[in-house]
Amino acid sequence: MSLRIKRSWSQRIWLRSTICLLLFTSPLISQTDWLAHQSSVFRINYTEQDKQIVKAFAELLETEYSKLVARSGIRFARPVHIFLTPSEQAFNQLTGHFIPDWGEGVADPARSVIVLKSPNLSHNYDTLPKLIRHELTHILVGNLGAAPHTIPKWFHEGMAIYFSYDEEFAGGKAISKALLTDSVVPLDEIDKVLKFHREKARLAYEESYSAILYMEKAFGERGIVDFLQELEQSKEFDDTFLQVFGIDLYEFELDWYHFIEDKYRWRFLIDFETFLWIFIPLMLILAFIAIRLRNRRILKRWEDEERLASP
Numbered sequence: 001m002s003l004r005i006k007r008s009w010s011q012r013i014w015l016r017s018t019i020c021l022l023l024f025t026s027p028l029i030s031q032t033d034w035l036a037h038q039s040s041v042f043r044i045n046y047t048e049q050d051k052q053i054v055k056a057f058a059e060l061l062e063t064e065y066s067k068l069v070a071r072s073g074i075r076f077a078r079p080v081h082i083f084l085t086p087s088e089q090a091f092n093q094l095t096g097h098f099i100p101d102w103g104e105g106v107a108d109p110a111r112s113v114i115v116l117k118s119p120n121l122s123h124n125y126d127t128l129p130k131l132i133r134h135e136l137t138h139i140l141v142g143n144l145g146a147a148p149h150t151i152p153k154w155f156h157e158g159m160a161i162y163f164s165y166d167e168e169f170a171g172g173k174a175i176s177k178a179l180l181t182d183s184v185v186p187l188d189e190i191d192k193v194l195k196f197h198r199e200k201a202r203l204a205y206e207e208s209y210s211a212i213l214y215m216e217k218a219f220g221e222r223g224i225v226d227f228l229q230e231l232e233q234s235k236e237f238d239d240t241f242l243q244v245f246g247i248d249l250y251e252f253e254l255d256w257y258h259f260i261e262d263k264y265r266w267r268f269l270i271d272f273e274t275f276l277w278i279f280i281p282l283m284l285i286l287a288f289i290a291i292r293l294r295n296r297r298i299l300k301r302w303e304d305e306e307r308l309a310s311p
Helices: 027-031 054-072 088-094 128-141 153-163 173-180 187-195 198-231 237-245 249-264 272-309
Strands: 035-038 042-046 080-085 105-108 113-117
Touching: 035 054, 042 054, 054 080, 054 128, 054 153, 054 198, 080 088, 088 113, 105 128, 113 128, 128 153, 153 187, 153 198, 173 198, 173 249, 187 198, 187 249, 198 237, 198 249, 237 249
Parallel strands: 042 080, 080 113
Antiparallel strands: 035 042, 105 113
C-alpha cells in the first residue's frame, strides 16, 4: 500500500507517557472486535478496517525494531503489544484521555504496550517509520534499570528522537528563542511536559534532543550505548550516569547549557519569523526616530527663515 501524506510539525510531534494505560480495564477492549497479527516480538491488535495494511505495518515494525537493536545492542525481554486504534474515541479511551490532541502515539513501557492511531485514521504515512522508532525506543529505555520509572523524561524523549533520526527538532529554533527570552526549561522540569502547551512542548522536545546531542559530542555514541547497556544490568540511573560519564547530572546540565548557548544562541538571526518579531518593530522605531529628527530640522529651518524675514 502506498504511504504518502505530509504533515506539519504540530501534527507530527509525538508524546510518550508512562501513565498506566487503561488497556485491560477499559470496556473498549471487550466491546471492540479486535483481530490479532503475531510476529516474532509483536502482537498487533487491529480492527477490520485495517486488515489491508496490517501485513505491511508488521513488516515495517520488524524493520524498525531491527534497526533499533543494531544501534543499541539491546533486545526486548518480552513481547510488545501494539494497538492500532480505528478512531479518535478509541485512542482516547485506551489512553485514558491523558494524551493531548496533537499526540499520535503513546508507549507504556511497564506493560510493554504501544497505542497508535491507525495510519488510516492519522494519515501519517510519511512519518510512520519515525513514529514507530520513537515509541519502540520508549519501550526499550523504559525497561532499563532497577527503577525505570525514575529515568528522567528528557532522557526518554531525547533518546526517542535521537534513535528515530527526527531532524525536526535539530534546528534549535525554540531553544534560540528561549535563550533570547531567558525561558529555557530546566531539564528536570521536562517531566511536566504533559501539562505544557504546544510551543513549550516543542521547546521541551528540542531541549531533550539537544541534551542527547551534547552527550554524543562529549562521550560519543559508543558512550551513550555503553550507558544504556549498563542501565540494562538493573542499575540506578543517577549512579550509572556518574559511573559511565564521570560527572553527575548537575554538572551535566551546566555543561549542556553552555553547549546550547554556543550552538543555538544566534540561531534566531536566520529565522524569518524571528526577523519579523524583532527587526520589523526595530525598523519601525528607527523610522519613527528618523521622522522626528527630520521634523525637528524642518521646524528649525522654518524658524530660521522667519527670523531672517523679520524687519
